Amino acid sequence: RKEVEQDPxxxxxxxxxxxxxxxxxxxxxxxxFFWYRQDCRKEPKLLMxxxxxxxEDGRFTAQLNRASQYISLLIRDSKLSDSATYLCVxxxxxxxxxxxxxxxxxxxx
Amino acid sequence: NAGVTQTPKFQVLxxxxxxxxxxxxxxxxxxxxxxxxxxxxxxxxxxxxxxEGTTDKGEVPxxxxxxxxxxxxxxxxxESAAPSQTSVYFCASRGTSGRGDTQYFGPGTxxxxx
Numbered sequence: 001r002k003e004v005e006q007d008p009x010x011x012x013x014x015x016x017x018x019x020x021x022x023x024x025x026x027x028x029x030x031x032x033f034f035w036y037r038q039d040c041r042k043e044p045k046l047l048m049x050x051x052x053x054x055x056e057d058g059r060f061t062a063q064l065n066r067a068s069q070y071i072s073l074l075i076r077d078s079k080l081s082d083s084a085t086y087l088c089v090x091x092x093x094x095x096x097x098x099x100x101x102x103x104x105x106x107x108x109x
Numbered sequence: 110n111a112g113v114t115q116t117p118k119f120q121v122l123x124x125x126x127x128x129x130x131x132x133x134x135x136x137x138x139x140x141x142x143x144x145x146x147x148x149x150x151x152x153x154x155x156x157x158x159x160x161e162g163t164t165d166k167g168e169v170p171x172x173x174x175x176x177x178x179x180x181x182x183x184x185x186x187x188e189s190a191a192p193s194q195t196s197v198y199f200c201a202s203r204g205t206s207g208r209g210d211t212q213y214f215g216p217g218t219x220x221x222x223x
Contacts, residue, residue: 004151032210043199043214044152046206087151095140095159095203096167097212099151 003027004090006100014108017078021103023071023088032091033064035073037084038102044087047073078107111135115200115215122190122222130185130218132200140203141183142167142212143175145196152199158183190222 006023013019025033033050048055050062050071061074071088088100113134122128134141139160144152144167154167158177172194174186187194200215 008149034210036212043216044212045214046211049209091210096154096157098168099144099153101149101151 001026002100003098004088004100006086006088006103008101008103010104010106012106012108013078015078015080017107018074018076019078019105020075021073021086021088021105023073023090023100025069025071025088025090025098027090027092027098028069030069030090030092032097033062033071034089034091034097035060035062035071036087036089036099038087039084044099047086075105078105080107080109083107113200113202113213113215115198115218117218118216119219120221122187122220124191124222126190127186127188128190129187130198130200130220131182132184132215133182134200134202134213135181136202136204136213137180138202138204138213139180141177142201142203143173143183143185144199144201145169145194146199146217147196155185155198190220192222194220195222196220 035047036044037047038044054063059076063072085102087102091097116131142157143155156175158164161180198218201212
């Protein structure tokens with residue numbers, strides 16, 4: 001079993017749709033959680049950190065459920081520019097992080 | 110402020126050749142990382158350096174060596190390249206931003222081993 005698992009998709013949604021991604025992790029000692037975005041053939045960039053109480057950044061909402069060991073990302077009112085691969089990232093200690101394989105989102109007109 | 114830079118951007122090697130991938134950051138970060146990304150997969154950690162003078166193995170260190178030359182630079186060396194090392198290599202440094210703990214990535218090196 002992988003340490004961090006994501007549904008690979010692809011998710012194909014129309015503009016304006018709401019879409020949610022889930023991610024599960026196996027290490028109960030994990031301490032930090034993130035969503036990164038990666039555009040085709042580009043480097044990953046931090047989308048948002050995920051906090052225990054949940055957090056929101058504009059159209060993006062991230063949730064953490066420590067008991068069930070999963071993280072979610074909700075995107076509301078999808079834009080064409082949201083098309084990308086979304087990487088779930090979990091950190092344990094010493095700054096080391098484990099990346100999921102990513103979920104691909106395509107937003108269509 | 111260039112962030113994280115990597116050279117070269119592209120490289121083709123023959124099996125058995127050696128090469129060094131260079132990485133530098135100008136953000137005064139202590140921690141630096143080397144990852145590889147194979148098609149359709151996430152990033153896998155090769156080596157990391159928590160601070161100048163220290164390096165540790167990650168998930169997939171076999172076939173690689175690293176040097177943390179100074180606080181700015183962290184290089185990755187392939188001593189005898191193999192086709193299984195064909196991949197995209199990303200260097201990253203870690204610091205804090207308005208969004209919290211953040212890894213900043215370089216643009217990547219696309220390596221093909223024939």
